[in-house]
Amino acid sequence: MKWLLSLMLLILPGIARAEITPSIAERCVQSYAMRYRVPPELIAALIDVESRWNPHAVSNKGAMGLMQLMPATARRFGAFEPFDIEQNIAAGTRYVTTLMWEFHGDLRLVAAAYYAGDRWVGQQQLNYRNPDVLAYVQAVRRQYLIRKYAAARPPRR
Structure with missing residues (x-):
């Protein structure tokens, strides 16, 4: 019985953190997408594909965080702590904004450039x-x- 209590104490903080993180991240997506005039659905879609909303994700090529920023890109766009949810989303959204300008809003090219x-x-x-x-x-x-x-x-009633 004592081991069950210990197990619960280990599991519950992780569950609570998992519930909090997406809402913080989603608020950041909305905020920075509005600030940089980028569709929030695009930023969220990139996060869906890049990290599946795991703020601690690291790719085999070294990309980090929710938006899977490479170290040089993270620094270039101001994410000096790339695993910080807000810094990562802010820098990633700024990067997407530059790609939107460069490719005249063509989302196919923006996504391709974000990846390649x-x-x-x-x-x-x-x-x-x-x-x-x-x-x-x-x-x-x-x-x-x-x-x-x-x-x-429209929302369900």
């Missing part, structure tokens, strides 16, 4: 054929449309 790098996509434009890039763009598009549709639906 803006120089490579800038040279290739819509002629990219890398299956990983195509799958990534499709996954972001799917999540974006799901979120866009959900936001447009």
Whole structure:
């Protein structure tokens, strides 16, 4: 019985943290998307695909946090603590904003550049054929449309 209490004490803080984190992250997405005039559904879709809302995610290439920022990109856009939820989302949203300007709002190119790098996509434009890039763009598009549709639906009564 004593071990059960110990187990509960270990599990409950993790559960509470898991419930708090998405709401903080979602508020940050809304706030920074509005500030930088980027669709919040796009930022959320990128997070869906990049980290599945895990603020401690690290890729095998070294990308970090919710928006999976590479260290140089994180520093460039002001995330000096890339695992900090607010810094990560703020920097990632600023990066997406620069991509939106660079690719004139074409969300396919923005998503491709977010994944593969803006120089490579800038040279290739819509002629990219890398299956990983195509799958990534499709996954972001799917999540974006799901979120866009959900936001447009009237609330249930």
